[in-house]
Amino acid sequence: MKSVVPVTTTEIKTACSQCNLRELCLPFGLDPREVDQLDELVGARRKIKRQQHLYRSGDGFEAIYAIRAGSFKTDVILEDGRDQVTGFQMTGEVLGLDGISTEHHSCNAIALEDSEVCVIPFSRLEELSRQVESLQHQFHKIMSREIVRDHGVMMLLGSMRAEERLAAFLLNMSQRFTARGFSPSEFHLRMTRDEIGSYLGLKLETVSRAFSRFQEEGLVAVQQKHIRILDTPGLKRLLNHHAA
Amino acid sequence: MKSVVPVTTTEIKTACSQCNLRELCLPFGLDPREVDQLDELVGARRKIKRQQHLYRSGDGFEAIYAIRAGSFKTDVILEDGRDQVTGFQMTGEVLGLDGISTEHHSCNAIALEDSEVCVIPFSRLEELSRQVESLQHQFHKIMSREIVRDHGVMMLLGSMRAEERLAAFLLNMSQRFTARGFSPSEFHLRMTRDEIGSYLGLKLETVSRAFSRFQEEGLVAVQQKHIRILDTPGLKRLLNHHAA
DNA sequence: GGAGCCCTTTGATCCACATCAATACTATTC
DNA sequence: GAATAGTATTGATGTGGATCAAAGGGCTCC
Numbered sequence: 001m002k003s004v005v006p007v008t009t010t011e012i013k014t015a016c017s018q019c020n021l022r023e024l025c026l027p028f029g030l031d032p033r034e035v036d037q038l039d040e041l042v043g044a045r046r047k048i049k050r051q052q053h054l055y056r057s058g059d060g061f062e063a064i065y066a067i068r069a070g071s072f073k074t075d076v077i078l079e080d081g082r083d084q085v086t087g088f089q090m091t092g093e094v095l096g097l098d099g100i101s102t103e104h105h106s107c108n109a110i111a112l113e114d115s116e117v118c119v120i121p122f123s124r125l126e127e128l129s130r131q132v133e134s135l136q137h138q139f140h141k142i143m144s145r146e147i148v149r150d151h152g153v154m155m156l157l158g159s160m161r162a163e164e165r166l167a168a169f170l171l172n173m174s175q176r177f178t179a180r181g182f183s184p185s186e187f188h189l190r191m192t193r194d195e196i197g198s199y200l201g202l203k204l205e206t207v208s209r210a211f212s213r214f215q216e217e218g219l220v221a222v223q224q225k226h227i228r229i230l231d232t233p234g235l236k237r238l239l240n241h242h243a244a
Numbered sequence: 245m246k247s248v249v250p251v252t253t254t255e256i257k258t259a260c261s262q263c264n265l266r267e268l269c270l271p272f273g274l275d276p277r278e279v280d281q282l283d284e285l286v287g288a289r290r291k292i293k294r295q296q297h298l299y300r301s302g303d304g305f306e307a308i309y310a311i312r313a314g315s316f317k318t319d320v321i322l323e324d325g326r327d328q329v330t331g332f333q334m335t336g337e338v339l340g341l342d343g344i345s346t347e348h349h350s351c352n353a354i355a356l357e358d359s360e361v362c363v364i365p366f367s368r369l370e371e372l373s374r375q376v377e378s379l380q381h382q383f384h385k386i387m388s389r390e391i392v393r394d395h396g397v398m399m400l401l402g403s404m405r406a407e408e409r410l411a412a413f414l415l416n417m418s419q420r421f422t423a424r425g426f427s428p429s430e431f432h433l434r435m436t437r438d439e440i441g442s443y444l445g446l447k448l449e450t451v452s453r454a455f456s457r458f459q460e461e462g463l464v465a466v467q468q469k470h471i472r473i474l475d476t477p478g479l480k481r482l483l484n485h486h487a488a
Numbered sequence: 489g490g491a492g493c494c495c496t497t498t499g500a501t502c503c504a505c506a507t508c509a510a511t512a513c514t515a516t517t518c
Numbered sequence: 519g520a521a522t523a524g525t526a527t528t529g530a531t532g533t534g535g536a537t538c539a540a541a542g543g544g545c546t547c548c
Contacts, residue, residue, distance in 0.1 A: 076399050079484050084399040098395065100388030107395060126381065130374045137370065143387045144344035150394035151342065151351060155320050155328040157401035158445035162505070193526065201402035203506060208527055224514075224526075240323050406535065437496065450535055452497055468496075468544075494545080502537070513526070518519105 015039040016118075024092030024179065025066050026120070026142070029134045038135065041128055042066075044119045054095060054109040054117060061099025063121045067091050070115020071190045074098075074107045075198070085199040087149070088112070088191060090176055094142055096122075112190035157201045160239075165200040166210040167238040170220065174229055185229040259283040260362075268336030268423065269310050270364070270386070273378045282379065285372055286310075288363045298339060298353040298361060305343025307365045311335050314359020315434045318342075318351045319442070329443040331393070332356070332435060334420055338386050340366075356434035401445045404483075409444040410454045411482040414464065418473055429476070433469040 016027045017035045027035045045068065048054050054065060054072065071090050077083040086107060089095055099105040100122070129136035156165050178184040189196070193204040193211075200207065214220045219235055221228040229235065260271045261279045271279045289312065292298050298309060298316065315334050321327040330351060333339055343349040344366065373380035400409050422428040433440070437448040437455075444451065458464045463479055465472040473479065 076395050078399065078403070082399075082403045084402045086395045086398050097388055098392050101385050101392050106392045126377070126384070130377065130380060133370070133374065136374060140370070140387075141345050143384075143391070144341055147387070147390050147394065148342050148345050148350045150391065150398065151320050151330045153398055154330050154394070154401060155322065155326075157398060158328045158442070159322070159326045192524090198402070204526080205507085205528085206505060209505095212527070436494090447536055448496080449498085449537085453535090456497075489548100491548090492546090494543105496543075497541085498539100499541105500537100500539085502535105504534100504536090505532105506534090507530100507532070509528100509530085511527085511529105514524085516523080517521085 016042060019068070021066075021068065021092035021180075026094065026135070026138060029138050030132070031134070034132050034134060037128060037132060041124045042118045042120055046117050046119055048072075048111040048115045048117065050111055050113050050115075052111055054111065055099075055105045056108050057105055059099075059105045061096065061103050061105055061122065063119050064094055064096040064099075064125065065109075065117040065119060066094050068116045068118055071112045072109050072115065073112055073191060073195060073199075074109050076107045083198065084201075085191075085195055087153075088195075088199065091180060097143055097146055153199075162200075162202055162206050163210050163213065164239055165202065166196075166207060166214070167219075167235045169196065169200060170227065170229065171232070171235055171239070173227075174232070185232070187227055189225040189227060260286060263312070265310075265312065265336035265424075270338065270379070270382060273382050274376070275378070278376050278378060281372060281376060285368050286362045286364055290361050290363055292316075292355040292359045292361065294355055294357050294359075296355055298355065299343075299349045300352050301349055303343075303349045305340065305347050305349055305366065307363050308338055308340040308343075308369065309353075309361040309363060310338050312360045312362055315356045316353050316359065317356055317435060317439060317443075318353050320351045327442065328445075329435075329439055331397075332439075332443065335424060341387055341390055356439075397443075406444075406446055406450050407454050407457065408483055409446065410440075410451060410458070411463075411479045413440065413444060414471065414473065415476070415479055415483075417471075418476070429473040431471055433471060 016022055016025070016039050017032065019025070019027075022028065022035070027038055030038065046054075046065075048070070057077065067089055069091060071088065072095060073085050074087045074089065074095070075083050075085045089109075095109050095117070096105065098107050125135075125139070129139055156168055160168065173187065173189070174184045177187045191199075193207045196202075197204045197207045202210075211220070211222045214235075215222050217234070219229070219231045219238075221230060260266055260269075260283050261276065263269070263271075266272065266279070271282055274282065290298075290309075292314070301321065311333055313335060315332065316339060317329050318331045318333065318339070319327050319329045333353075339353050339361070340349065342351050369383070373383055400412055404412065417431065417433070418428045421431045435443075437451045440446075441448040441451045446454075455464070455466045458479075459466050461478070463473070463475045463482075465474060
């Protein structure tokens with residue numbers, strides 16, 4: 001749509017108040033005036049190219065990041081080189097919360113595709129959330145949600161077999177795509193089999209075999225990174241009826 | 245000890261300002277006047293007998309809990325009965341953060357021994373932390389620390405072998421006992437082999453065998469739940485030099 | 489302080505996933 | 519549009535920890 005309105009319009013268009021992710025993100029539950037206050041705080045945006053780091057383990061912590069476009073993975077690396085993907089993040093989700101505790105980041109955040117984040121200086125966020133109760137509460141909910149999510153991953157890693165883990169992963173992805181207005185049953189994974197494996201505590205070959213098995217059983221149609229879920233109840237059954 | 249002093253004295257003795265756990269807990273970093281404000285907020289204390297629940301998954305969320313005495317485990321239970329211990333908590337640590345996100349708890353908290361917690365009504369904590377910057381910041385650090393800890397557990401569950409997991413667990417316990425003024429090398433575990441196994445994603449037999457192996461190799465002296473660490477560097481070596 | 493029960497240890501066997509290996513597919517890059 | 523590197527699939531074999539089993543030890547609770 002061509003427009004003769006001044007440049008400021010473009011800026012407003014990328015502000016929280018105009019962002020279509022605001023129900024998933026930090027502005028959730030804020031009234032319009034409060035969202036405007038948040039807008040002032042969210043200054044810079046930062047573009048991150050595929051495979052580049054948003055931050056690295058050990059980096060000083062000054063800001064958290066809301067994903068505006070694209071997606072990321074976070075991972076932890078041990079001295080001996082072993083690494084573990086701790087999460088995949090999509091638009092509207094917040095990155096960097098790990099840095100609050102020590103003033104330094106404790107994991108790496110890497111873009112899975114060309115992405116863009118909103119930089120939210122943390123001390124200013126704390127300042128504003130002392131004034132805006134709804135912002136404070138939403139921020140606490142976001143942190144708590146991360147803790148609950150992590151517990152789910154622990155359950156997955158500690159008690160589930162390979163196919164259950166992959167089923168849980170696919171259902172989780174489906175649910176998150178749905179929340180963003182995409183198809184629940186058809187989507188494109190941005191991460192490799194190796195990265196999925198690292199997240200699920202499996203080797204990439206095991207992930208690949210599980211995908212093949214799901215395909216044989218008519219649960220999903222897999223074409224590389226393109227996934228079509230054919231039998232959601234079937235996947236859910238895999239999770240609940242533990243056939244051990 | 246019989247006493248003729250008024251009841252209030254006893255109450256003050258158990259207040260944050262008088263609590264020897266205050267450097268580990270919520271009052272950390274607060275000046276004396278601010279700690280007094282926190283004292284007013286922390287009203288009730290609650291005694292929990294061994295094996296009893298502090299809260300259950302599904303319970304409504306109204307408060308977080310600081311452990312004054314004793315210890316707890318938290319676990320998540322799946323519909324099919326499988327469960328996973330997500331953490332062990334000691335004095336000065338905070339329980340219940342999982343409840344913020346949905347207003348309902350998403351895990352169970354169970355006392356490993358007769359214990360006592362300080363009940364911190366959450367809405368009042370949010371209110372006070374809007375006024376007291378240092379309290380706000382300390383609370384955020386505590387939540388962030390939980391997230392970082394969870395990432396460590398994911399690394400453990402996803403990438404380590406049985407003996408590495410147990411070594412990491414023992415070193416972590418040692419460090420936490422040390423922070424509480426106890427011996428770094430000699431302590432009493434409050435949880436069973438089964439609970440350790442659940443936390444580490446292992447069966448109790450595997451935990452038992454790993455303990456026996458550590459004993460044979462002179463790394464620790466194990467007598468049921470009483471542990472004496474004989475070779476801390478040896479345990480650390482087990483972690484870093486991944487002999488796969 | 490004794491009975492009963494839960495917890496722990498240890499051994500034998502099994503199996504799910506890792507590892508090793510080769511091939512095929514896809515996407516980039518020039 | 520051919521060359522190349524990264525990614526994915528599939529097969530054969532190995533192994534760490536699970537499972538099954540049995541006995542011993544130490545708490546807890548009357």
